[in-house]
Amino acid sequence: MNPITWEEFYLRNAAPSDLESRKKEIQSFCQKFEPSDLRVVLITSGGTTVPLEHNTVRFVDNFSAGTRGSASAEYFLKAGYAVIFMHRYKSLEPFSRHFSGNELLDSIQVLKDDSLQVDPAKAPVLLPILKDRKEALDSGRLLMVNFTTLTEYLWILRASAEAMACLNSRAMLYLAAAVSDFYVPPEKMPEHKIQSTGGPPEISLQLVPKMLRPLVADWVPKAFVISFKLETDPSLLVSKSQEALKNYRHKVVIANELHSRKSRVTLVTPNSHHEIVLSKEELDAGVEIEERIINDLVEQHTSAMTTLN
């Protein structure tokens, strides 16, 4: 069955109540960089939820933790980009991603006089992360925007893309979020919590229209757009990525397979494709594949900007 059109999706699924204020924040972030020659990247990160009830108790979710997006944000900041980090609420974020559980609290010691001291053994790890974070915040180059549901994600994606249009070819969109392809339309959703006394529920999911199409063609037509393709069968990766490039006419698809995604990706463009692979030694030494991906994309963005301008 064909999905509804993207226009219909926005007509049938109400915008989040605070969309206008969020839109303004994103617009002023982009306008701040309009007169400069700084490049701005929108990174989407983490998974979207699909609520099963209007008063949501249960929802469909996916595996994405936001590792790819949050690491990439740090490397884009290092490369001099301003970053709109559009992430799933409570998923991994740049800088804090390096610490899990009580790791950060454990690195601070309480001394006898009740003063605090950073554990000298942990300081060399903490210092560069804190310095990079301070630089990003002081320079005003990082905007954090969060979402939870699929509908919220799609409304904010559109608002962000439209706000970035003023940046022309300096805008980049790096769509790493794991966005649900299926949802329960509002008219099919029960108002209250589904009761187990009614027996096993029959939940009919419907297709979500691919928003890459209007995003590339209408919302931000001069931007350098990169989408991701996730498969569990590696033999499908390149052909499906090429198909996506043909359909949506964007610049790059980063193809990754679920289990090897931290050590191997394929960058597919309309005319070629190449792999980025980390060796076991590099992984053990803490090299992150996002650093290589971002170096590659920054070069591609530079050459695309030269041809366009």
Ligand code: PMT
């Ligand atoms: O967060 P991690 O745990 O590090 O995992 C990272 C990742 C594996 C999630 C990431 O590397 C990745 O592959 N993300 C994209 C996964 C995905 O949703 O693929 P897809 O085939 O469903 O969608 C392909 C593209 O279409 C995506 O870039 C998406 O932005 C876009 N899309 C999706 C749904 C939709 N309705 N409209 C869209 O335009």
